[in-house]
Amino acid sequence: MPYDIARVRAAYPALAEGFLHFDAAGGSQVAAGVADAVAETMRSAVANRSTANVAGQRAYQLVAQARAAIADLVGGVPEGVVFGPSATALTYTVARAVARTWRPGDEVVLSQLDHDANVRPWVQSAEAAGATVRWARFDPASGELPTDQYVDLVTERTRLVAVTGGSNALGTIPDVPAIAKLAHAAGALVYVDGVHAAPHAPTDLAELGADFFVTSAYKWSGPHLASVVAAPEVWEPLRPAKLIPSPDGVPDRFEAGTPSFAMLAGVRAAVDHLADLGRLAGLPDADAGDRRSRLRTSLNAVRTYEESVFDRLLTGLATLDSVTVYGSPRHRWPTVSFRVAGQTPGETAAALGTLGICVSAGDYYAYEYFQAMGLRESGGAVRASVYHYNTVDEVDRLLHELERLGSRG
Missing domain, CATH: 3.90.1150.10 (Aspartate Aminotransferase, domain 1)
Structure with a gap:
């Protein structure tokens, strides 16, 4: 190739x-296209979101474009994309919202291979709810995360399984689809840390079996902004702490405060850059199809x-x-x-x-x-x-x- x-x-x-x-x-x-998009947005008239004037309308457009870009990147829908300053901050937001229904006797399954951002928020939320944390261990010699241990770890008491899409220390790729299948059979949610996985290959939430998938744009040529993606119906039952007058719909109610519109422009540009890598690299027919298709072509070549x-x-x-x-x-x-x-x-x-x-x-x-x-x-x-x-x-x-x-x- x-x-x-x-x-x-x-x-x-x-x-x-x-x-x-x-x-x-x-x-x-x-x-370069990311830096240009951020600079152009900061040089343009952009205000807080409003339908009353052009500056406010641009803000709405920037948010919508960024949500659509992330949805194309991971195989979700724009209405399920939530933005935040970092994967850590977003995972804390989700953990607090999800754990509001946990009770003593409930269980959470975590992995020793994960970045602490997909460990500590769940540990602390479990402690606050009186739930129990169960650990998936890695093999010390190979650094792999054996899937068969999840057969015993996941029970009818399991409420959530958090697992990495790729170890940021060793690169290990766990069998997330198999783990997710076990979790879903027990009625548990699956939270996948995709920060280390998304830059290196196409992502498909349905194939992974992820109920939540978090990724950080600065790991794939973009700005320091993160997103967590779930189906709108997965978000709907969750009620995060929020200000009374702030939006109450999904996904907006999970985003506290005014976002950085310039960084959102950078996120959209970064996804466009990834989709354009196939053309840059000289792949035949790299311009064919929509952005989601071009992302798959480019990232497979990557x-x-x-x-x-x-x-x-x-x-x-x-x-x-x-x-x-x-x-x-x-x-x-x-x-x-x-x-x-x-x-x-x-x-x-x-x-x-x-x-x-x-x-x-x-x-x-x-x-x-x-x-x-x-x-x-x-x-x-x-x-x-x-x-x-x-x-x-x-x-x-x-x-x-x-x-x-x-x-x-």
């Missing part, structure tokens, strides 16, 4: 600075390209005697955690940073994983993640520098 990486990279102005960005798992660089680059990284890391890689899941997004002998993860990241190579270090909020592995107190690990603008040459440079650092350790 053709993939014109030069044209793809040219869509990201920040890459011209010359840094090597293996840190997209913590936040990707912003596409997944194939990223896997080829990531395979080079994994193969290279395996040849470095000084490097310990954590986890080896069979199905994963292009993310890996490791340590270099004789160095703390922070020291490795700082040394690479002085060379213009950007990686992450620490626990990256994958708190339960690093606690269970006994690595958190000693600094966690180094994380390298591949995004669709990374190249094999960049991987080779990273591997060369890691080999050099390891020889010094």
Whole structure:
């Protein structure tokens, strides 16, 4: 499959600075069209939502366009898209609303592989309701999340199962459809953290079996804004805390205060950018179909390209005697955690940073994983993640520098 990486990279102005960005798992660089959309909106007359004048009408239009874009990205409907400042904030909003019906004896099933944003809001809501938290454990050697354990974990008392669509520490892709099937058979809701999954492949809520799916635009070339998507009928019974005069319908009642209209313009532009990647990369017939179809074409190509680059990284890391890689899941997004002998993860990241190579270090909020592995107190690990603008040459440079650092350790 053709993939014109030069044209793809040219869509990201920040890459011209010359840094090597293996840190997209913590936040990707912003596409040019996104920055332009945000700037144009901030230069235009936009007021709070109103039908009385053009500035207010534009605000309504920006919200509607952003909802439609997210619906196309994940396979939902615009009426089920809720926006918020972050995945963490949105999950707290949903958790508080969902947990209002929980009672002592109810149960919530969580995963040790999840980012803490899909753990702590549920733990705290369960504690407040007197509900019980049950834990799905990962395999320490492979980093996989065995599906069969959910047969025993999910019972008639289960009210919600929260699970990641992809580990932000190891890249592990759990079998979310199978887990969701077990949860739904017990009458439980399924909340999927899709922050680490959505940037790397097409998303389909129906295929996943997700009742709620949360994603952050800054992980897929957009601004710092997040959304959680559910069917309107799933939102309808939930009553969040809200101001009396604020809108009471779905999805508006879940969005506290006035949104950032400029950031919403950026969200729409980011989805359009993802849909346009196929054309940028030179794929045949990439312009065919509606935006949802073009997203599927583009993101399938992205997944194939990223896997080829990531395979080079994994193969290279395996040849470095000084490097310990954590986890080896069979199905994963292009993310890996490791340590270099004789160095703390922070020291490795700082040394690479002085060379213009950007990686992450620490626990990256994958708190339960690093606690269970006994690595958190000693600094966690180094994380390298591949995004669709990374190249094999960049991987080779990273591997060369890691080999050099390891020889010094």
